[in-house]
Amino acid sequence: MIKTLAIAAILTLLSPMSARAHHVGAYVPRDNDVSANFKQIKFSVQAQKFAVATTLYESGALRRELLTRAAALPSGLDASIRGALKRGDAREAETGLMVFFAALVRDLALEADRRLADPRAPAAARIAGGGKILEAIWRYYNLVDFAVSQRDPKAATAVRLAFEDAEAQTKAPVPAPERMRPPLATIARVLAGVIDASSGVRTSADVSGEYSLTRRHA
Amino acid sequence: MKTRTLVAVLLSLAVLAAGVALAPAQGAKVVKIGDLGSKVGVFEGYGKYQTMGLTLAVEELNAKGGVLGHKIEIVSEDDETKPAPAVRKAEKLILQDDVKLLVGAISSGATMAVMDVTKKHKTIHWNSVSCAEFMRTTKYHKYYFSNQPDSRMQANGLAKYILDKMGKKVYIFYTDYAMGQSDGRQFKTAFEKLGGEIVGVAGAPLDTKDFGPWFGDINKTNPDVLFLAFAGTDSLRLMTQLHSFGMTKKYKMAGIDCFLLQQDLPSIAEPMEGFVQLNHFSAFNPDPAMQAFNTKFKKRWNVDANIAAGAYDAVLFWAAAVEKAKSFDSDKVSAAHEGLCLDGTHIGRQCIRKEDHQVVMDMHLYRVEKGKNLPIARIAGADTIGEPMVGKDPVEGFSWEIKKK
Numbered sequence: 299m300i301k302t303l304a305i306a307a308i309l310t311l312l313s314p315m316s317a318r319a320h321h322v323g324a325y326v327p328r329d330n331d332v333s334a335n336f337k338q339i340k341f342s343v344q345a346q347k348f349a350v351a352t353t354l355y356e357s358g359a360l361r362r363e364l365l366t367r368a369a370a371l372p373s374g375l376d377a378s379i380r381g382a383l384k385r386g387d388a389r390e391a392e393t394g395l396m397v398f399f400a401a402l403v404r405d406l407a408l409e410a411d412r413r414l415a416d417p418r419a420p421a422a423a424r425i426a427g428g429g430k431i432l433e434a435i436w437r438y439y440n441l442v443d444f445a446v447s448q449r450d451p452k453a454a455t456a457v458r459l460a461f462e463d464a465e466a467q468t469k470a471p472v473p474a475p476e477r478m479r480p481p482l483a484t485i486a487r488v489l490a491g492v493i494d495a496s497s498g499v500r501t502s503a504d505v506s507g508e509y510s511l512t513r514r515h516a
Numbered sequence: 517m518k519t520r521t522l523v524a525v526l527l528s529l530a531v532l533a534a535g536v537a538l539a540p541a542q543g544a545k546v547v548k549i550g551d552l553g554s555k556v557g558v559f560e561g562y563g564k565y566q567t568m569g570l571t572l573a574v575e576e577l578n579a580k581g582g583v584l585g586h587k588i589e590i591v592s593e594d595d596e597t598k599p600a601p602a603v604r605k606a607e608k609l610i611l612q613d614d615v616k617l618l619v620g621a622i623s624s625g626a627t628m629a630v631m632d633v634t635k636k637h638k639t640i641h642w643n644s645v646s647c648a649e650f651m652r653t654t655k656y657h658k659y660y661f662s663n664q665p666d667s668r669m670q671a672n673g674l675a676k677y678i679l680d681k682m683g684k685k686v687y688i689f690y691t692d693y694a695m696g697q698s699d700g701r702q703f704k705t706a707f708e709k710l711g712g713e714i715v716g717v718a719g720a721p722l723d724t725k726d727f728g729p730w731f732g733d734i735n736k737t738n739p740d741v742l743f744l745a746f747a748g749t750d751s752l753r754l755m756t757q758l759h760s761f762g763m764t765k766k767y768k769m770a771g772i773d774c775f776l777l778q779q780d781l782p783s784i785a786e787p788m789e790g791f792v793q794l795n796h797f798s799a800f801n802p803d804p805a806m807q808a809f810n811t812k813f814k815k816r817w818n819v820d821a822n823i824a825a826g827a828y829d830a831v832l833f834w835a836a837a838v839e840k841a842k843s844f845d846s847d848k849v850s851a852a853h854e855g856l857c858l859d860g861t862h863i864g865r866q867c868i869r870k871e872d873h874q875v876v877m878d879m880h881l882y883r884v885e886k887g888k889n890l891p892i893a894r895i896a897g898a899d900t901i902g903e904p905m906v907g908k909d910p911v912e913g914f915s916w917e918i919k920k921k
Binding site: 341441444448452455456459466 | 556558564594752779
């Protein structure tokens, strides 16, 4: 329930999906409180102002969101980030923040999939709702794409490709929610792997399986 | 709640004011330089490395007393990889921070937008990453300098190598918007000028998910080489699809360095095996100048440098020009840049051409092997730079028409 409410709160902050292509990675959605707070923390860390970064983290929207969603995150994530910031360990802090956003995106992808599968809503409405969640997915994933690519380049490219595949369905002339679901499942599955590998903890989401970049052709 | 918000706002203002600054000793005279680029997101791999290159140069210069007796301080800004924020941040850097040098941006669209700002405010502007051809032709202004080989330089270098070593018949496959058209056009012009034969051209619309329909036409023309002008995830999709159709083994492949983000290369190492591209830097190049640079970059940052390392040389060029001009006045510094040569840059000796402010630099051709760019040939800068085309439209007179031989 908390997770659903948190996702609903995130969705209210969304702006309409941009028509711009994401293919070169140049598209950046407008910030909300969480992404803006992340950038403040990140820039403080880059400037090696760890005391400032710690305060920004402890008092900011990112941590409030993290604590709200703690049940779905690797245990000890908050303590790990705070500890890293206090120690001045930029790499560890970056990893913790990456895990948080990966989990946020994973849950958004699963939520989008759940809504797309709901037969009670018209297909066009489901696609429109899926598009709004995709905007949120990109807002958060874009923040940590480079961090993901440094740890698992294949995962980073797989997420970007899957995102584009899902986004293409928002522009299809005939709304087909079922076609939007597989790429969202890929995003959730790949990021679950990133979270597991980076935190050493198996997360609770049901996102097992493998992924591959290579699409098979007849 | 209000107190918490206020604290956050005050702290973020403090961070913004600090930037990624190398604080000089109190009382020392300070000159600021601006670092504008993608600090968050998909292009962070360039924006972040640009900052690291700048910082390395500034630390070295400050250790020797700075420039004209001033300690150098960097102010970094995130351009959000979009022209509008890039312009806003560039104006902030120039008008509020009073930077005497602006380095950036990362994407060509943002850099070209920033060129209008640096022209208006007469600010020395160095580009070390963007590669669109318009920046030294129709968008050029006297305060702009570049040490990133643009698409024309890369096409010239590639065309000669392909004709000499890879094959005389080339098929050009490009993404059908500004970037792909530009790269394809530059290559076709250069290759035909050298006597090579373009056996086919095709443009795939932006956001193409399945490139299969074009593969039949490519196979029909039976080229020696496929020249590919794509970017981002289009490149990833295209290469994986070409590979699954067996075409990466059937044809030799080449493209310019904007084809893939460097961080993406390991993820499609197998389809990219053997791909040839031209570039000015690779951490895997045994060239002594590159290795010397990479060693100190790695010592400072604990990672290998990438092509954004050009930002390091941009600062050294600017500092040398300021010392030569004995002034921070932008007109004098611009004039002092012209014809300036530097030894000991990340790729050895480099000189700035007076006519279009492009650095003449030797480049290397690289072949991808197991996810790494390994050098296969050195190309002299004079053979790639082409004639100055300031104010001229690089598209004028061009035709995609295939000349039958």
